[in-house]
Amino acid sequence: MTAPSGLVRRGNTQRALKNHVFKWFCGLCAAISVVVLGILLTSLVMQGWEHLDWDFLRSAPSRKPKIAGIGPAMWGTIWICAACAIAALPLGVATAIFLEEYKPVKPPLRRLHSFLQLNISNLAGVPSIVYGILGLTAFVQMFGMIGNLNDPALTVGTPEDWYYFQLPFGRGVLAGGLTLMLVVLPIVIVSSQESLRAVPGSLREGALACGATRWQMVWRMTLPAAVPGIMTGSILAMSRAIGEAAPILVIAGIVFIRFTPHHLMDEFTAMPLQIYDWAGRPQEEFHKVAATGILVLLTILLAFNAFAVLIRQKFQRPLQ
Amino acid sequence: MTHLPASTSSQGKTDRSQPALVTPEVLIAPPARPTWIAAAPHARGSDDKAETTLRISSFCSWYGAFQALHEIELAVPKRRVTAFIGPSGCGKSTLLRWINRMNDLVPSARAQGTLDLHGEDLLSRSIDVVDLRRRVGMVFQKPNPFPKSIYDNVAFGPRLHFRMRRGDLDGLVEQSLRQAALWDEVKDRLKDSALGLSGGQQQRLCIARAIAVGPEVLLMDEPCSALDPKSTARIEELIADLRERYTIIIVTHNMQQAARVSDVTAFFFEGRLIEDGLTEHIFTNPTNKQTDEYISGRFG
Numbered sequence: 001m002t003a004p005s006g007l008v009r010r011g012n013t014q015r016a017l018k019n020h021v022f023k024w025f026c027g028l029c030a031a032i033s034v035v036v037l038g039i040l041l042t043s044l045v046m047q048g049w050e051h052l053d054w055d056f057l058r059s060a061p062s063r064k065p066k067i068a069g070i071g072p073a074m075w076g077t078i079w080i081c082a083a084c085a086i087a088a089l090p091l092g093v094a095t096a097i098f099l100e101e102y103k104p105v106k107p108p109l110r111r112l113h114s115f116l117q118l119n120i121s122n123l124a125g126v127p128s129i130v131y132g133i134l135g136l137t138a139f140v141q142m143f144g145m146i147g148n149l150n151d152p153a154l155t156v157g158t159p160e161d162w163y164y165f166q167l168p169f170g171r172g173v174l175a176g177g178l179t180l181m182l183v184v185l186p187i188v189i190v191s192s193q194e195s196l197r198a199v200p201g202s203l204r205e206g207a208l209a210c211g212a213t214r215w216q217m218v219w220r221m222t223l224p225a226a227v228p229g230i231m232t233g234s235i236l237a238m239s240r241a242i243g244e245a246a247p248i249l250v251i252a253g254i255v256f257i258r259f260t261p262h263h264l265m266d267e268f269t270a271m272p273l274q275i276y277d278w279a280g281r282p283q284e285e286f287h288k289v290a291a292t293g294i295l296v297l298l299t300i301l302l303a304f305n306a307f308a309v310l311i312r313q314k315f316q317r318p319l320q
Numbered sequence: 321m322t323h324l325p326a327s328t329s330s331q332g333k334t335d336r337s338q339p340a341l342v343t344p345e346v347l348i349a350p351p352a353r354p355t356w357i358a359a360a361p362h363a364r365g366s367d368d369k370a371e372t373t374l375r376i377s378s379f380c381s382w383y384g385a386f387q388a389l390h391e392i393e394l395a396v397p398k399r400r401v402t403a404f405i406g407p408s409g410c411g412k413s414t415l416l417r418w419i420n421r422m423n424d425l426v427p428s429a430r431a432q433g434t435l436d437l438h439g440e441d442l443l444s445r446s447i448d449v450v451d452l453r454r455r456v457g458m459v460f461q462k463p464n465p466f467p468k469s470i471y472d473n474v475a476f477g478p479r480l481h482f483r484m485r486r487g488d489l490d491g492l493v494e495q496s497l498r499q500a501a502l503w504d505e506v507k508d509r510l511k512d513s514a515l516g517l518s519g520g521q522q523q524r525l526c527i528a529r530a531i532a533v534g535p536e537v538l539l540m541d542e543p544c545s546a547l548d549p550k551s552t553a554r555i556e557e558l559i560a561d562l563r564e565r566y567t568i569i570i571v572t573h574n575m576q577q578a579a580r581v582s583d584v585t586a587f588f589f590e591g592r593l594i595e596d597g598l599t600e601h602i603f604t605n606p607t608n609k610q611t612d613e614y615i616s617g618r619f620g
Binding site: 105110200202203205206207208209210211212213216220221225 | 420422424427451453454457458460462464466467479481
């Protein structure tokens with residue numbers, strides 16, 4: 001076949017060369033990030049290896065770096081992340097279902113819907129320190145409207161009981177968990193919405209055409225199909241919550257805590273705060289302890305991410 | 321117009337006024353062949369005595385400011401196959417999707433006029449669309465089996481509407497699959513994923529799913545356009561069988577298909593119903609020039 005007359009052919013060698021150059025350029029960019037991660041991990045392992053043992057995971061922080069451990073901070077993280085997950089997942093998934101599956105048809109409601117949608121997408125970009133301050137006023141002090149921290153308006157039990165509860169919450173586990181919920185809620189909502197949106201419309205139509213109500217359609221068709229995506233997104237959101245330092249710093253402050261929390265109002269510290277504390281100390285030895293703490297934190301985060309990948313691969317069946 | 325022959329009054333269709341009392345046995349029992357249709361299946365469309373199931377009158381529909389349908393007047397006969405033909409964008413699918421109110425999902429869609437199903441106006445606000453969609457089933461252009469097992473696909477509808485014992489449900493699933501001419505091919509792998517079936521099998525599964533809830537009317541929106549000729553032939557045979565029990569409306573782009581499967585044909589063009597009547601008349605002796613040109617392939 002001959003080329004149409006009047007057209008100049010592009011040189012084949014030149015096109016092949018461009019293709020080649022661009023391939024190497026992209027490969028190089030990818031390599032840079034991998035190398036940076038490799039350097040980071042290597043230096044952390046070299047610094048932190050010395051202190052890494054079971055005692056480090058169990059024991060409390062100390063003024064002596066040799067016996068300092070991350071135990072209370074790890075338990076504090078577990079407590080606040082559990083509170084965060086229990087609060088954020090139902091709220092986030094329900095909001096996503098509302099926004100995605102109950103889209104209103106009438107114009108005024110549609111405008112309200114897109115206004116809500118826009119705001120939630122924007123919330124995902126708000127710096128987490130802002131949520132910390134919001135959590136401080138809303139959860140820790142409850143706007144100062146019902147009592148103050150020294151004289152709570154409502155108490156259930158005494159601080160020795162496991163079920164101790166007070167209003168306002170104070171600088172406790174519950175306030176920390178709910179503040180983290182504010183941080184991750186937009187992420188959970190947006191990722192759940194995306195996985196609901198990925199369910200083909202033909203399945204929705206099919207379910208409705210069988211006579212399903214909206215709720216039956218969501219519960220029996222779209223939600224089961226979207227669960228792997230929702231879980232992946234939620235796990236990634238939780239791994240963000242584990243690593244958050246700024247909002248927790250506002251809620252709990254840098255405190256020297258030697259015990260694990262006993263109830264939802266108990267004071268706590270979290271792993272990022274403990275690492276921040278160690279890294280800021282003048283003694284060289286504590287910097288090594290901080291590196292060990294980072295190793296533990298990174299291990300937990302990588303485990304979470306690996307779990308998310310596993311779920312995605314295992315459960316994401318092809319949907320038409 | 322809703323006088324049922326005595327032989328069919330207790331069969332097949334469930335009593336709408338008391339949905340809670342529906343027993344699975346009623347659903348499972350094969351509807352008796354009405355006596356007045358005894359000459360079928362080869363006497364297609366040759367009798368004018370057929371009752372009207374759905375009467376469409378002065379029906380208009382809009383998408384936003386665009387008027388998709390103008391003043392449609394049409395009677396859909398009971399237990400016959402009615403074909404909607406016409407070029408793309410002529411409004412035939414729109415009309416089909418109003419009959420089970422699937423257009424409720426389209427934000428800008430609205431309609432006026434009457435769609436009269438046994439004296440009930442399907443457009444009225446008081447209609448329960450969930451129950452309407454149980455009585456008016458739908459099969460889509462592209463087979464859309466659910467990502468579940470074959471069994472669960474067919475059982476999906478009945479589980480939405482009825483509380484059934486396991487054995488009754490098994491019977492209903494078998495019955496529906498037999499009616500859809502799929503039972504022999506899938507009876508040994510009911511627990512397998514429906515997505516593993518071939519395209520034609522998937523479409524017959526969708527038909528089984530639609531008839532499992534005991535509808536009266538079946539809407540088919542170009543059910544064969546995504547299938548190969550052999551699968552198409554099987555679906556057409558199936559439609560010929562199903563017309564003994566269901567009122568079927570089929571939208572098709574394939575005029576040979578309309579001529580083969582339907583008793584009554586309605587030709588739509590640019591949102592208007594140009595001509596309707598017995599299929600053999602429409603295809604052999606159309607009164608309208610546009611119909612003649614479309615059918616003979618001169619446009620569309």
